[in-house]
Amino acid sequence: MAAEDLEWERSKISNQDVNLLKRLGLMKKEDAIRFPSEESYPNPPPGPHFFNADVFSCVLLLCQPMIKDLIRIGSQFIGYREYASRTEEKLAEANKRADALAHKLEQSEAARKKAELVASEAKAEADEAKAKAASVEELQKRLKDAESALDEQLHKLLMSRGSSSV
Secondary structure, eight states, X not given: OOHHHHHHHHHOOOHHHHHHHXXXXXXXXXXXXXXXXXXXXXXXXXXXXXXXXXXXXXXHHHHSHHHHHHHHHHHHHHHHHHHHHHHHHHHHHHHHHHHHHHHHHHHHHHHHHHHHHHHHHHHHHHHHHHHHHHHHHHHHHHHHHHHHHHHHHHHHXXXXXXXXXX
């Protein structure tokens, strides 16, 4: 089927729909049915029917451009309110994550300071150990020098006794 035929099939109004519209007083004649491409405005029902006049006035009010704008603004307001509430929820989640990250950062900074303190203490101990090692090496060197000086003195003494006994 062509697109026009499909449009016509979708726009068909059944007899049941026509009878319902007649009972409500919204349509009296068959020519009140319009094609989708044509503009149609409801005709006021004849007679002083309170219900029909009320329905008709509601339909007319809803067809007013200002009312359409008010309905559109109202639906936009509802959409903006929902969007704002979702945004507030996301902001609250982001704030919670930021607080958690700030807490982790504080813990990290405290751990870094503690590690720096331990490192400086270890460096001081290492420097002290190096100083002690240097003093031990110096003492060992002095001991060697003293031993060699003693050996020389003994050697000289033995040489001087050995040459006097010959």
